[in-house]
Amino acid sequence: MTTWNLKGTKHHVLICNGSSCMRKGGEEATQAIRHEIANLELDSLIHTTRTRCNGRCKDAPVAIIYPEGTWYKNVTPEIGSKIVREHLSGKGHLQEHIIYQYGSEGFIQTENTDCIAGVSKSEKNRV
Numbered sequence: 093m094t095t096w097n098l099k100g101t102k103h104h105v106l107i108c109n110g111s112s113c114m115r116k117g118g119e120e121a122t123q124a125i126r127h128e129i130a131n132l133e134l135d136s137l138i139h140t141t142r143t144r145c146n147g148r149c150k151d152a153p154v155a156i157i158y159p160e161g162t163w164y165k166n167v168t169p170e171i172g173s174k175i176v177r178e179h180l181s182g183k184g185h186l187q188e189h190i191i192y193q194y195g196s197e198g199f200i201q202t203e204n205t206d207c208i209a210g211v212s213k214s215e216k217n218r219v
Contacts, residue, residue, distance in 0.1 A: 102137045103180050106156040107167075110145030113153040117168060121153045124169035128176035138180055151191055161194025 107122045122142060129138050148154045151165035155172065157179060164175060164186065171189055179185050185193075192199040 096139065098139055100136060101139045103139070104158040105138060105140045105175075105180070106143050106146070106158070107140060108144075108146045108148075108152065108154040108156075109142040110149070110152075112145070112149035116152040118153040120169045121155065121167040121172040124172040125155065125167075125176055128173040129180075132176065132181065134176070134180065138176070148191060154191070161192070161199065162190060163192040163199075164189045165191045 105125060107118070107125060109118050109122065126140055129135060129140065146154050146156065148163070148165065153167045155164045155167045155175060162185060166189060171186065174186060187202065190202045192201055
């Protein structure tokens with residue numbers, strides 16, 4: 093198994109490879125993101141990690157960009173490539189695909205999102 097030296101890395105992309113995401117094209121999205129990173133020679137600046145379920149199955153496939161904490165929904169191969177070309181290259185976010193963004197109040201849903209709110213963690217603990 094490889095141990096990467098992440099010194100100088102600017103972004104970490106967590107790509108959900110849970111079962112719902114995989115059924116909805118998660119593998120293809122993962123490969124498109126990694127291919128675009130290699131194409132643009134951004135390997136030294138962007139690290140990717142496949143994850144298990146991130147708890148947003150209704151928005152599958154999901155990709156999360158750190159350190160800024162932007163969550164993208166319905167990531168197709170085309171959207172994955174666009175995330176790399178635009179967001180990760182510093183040209184701007186893909187607002188229509190964002191579920192959450194991290195701010196001073198924690199994670200907030202973007203205003204014009206059509207994704208479901210989901211179950212709050214405080215509600216889950218009461219059940």
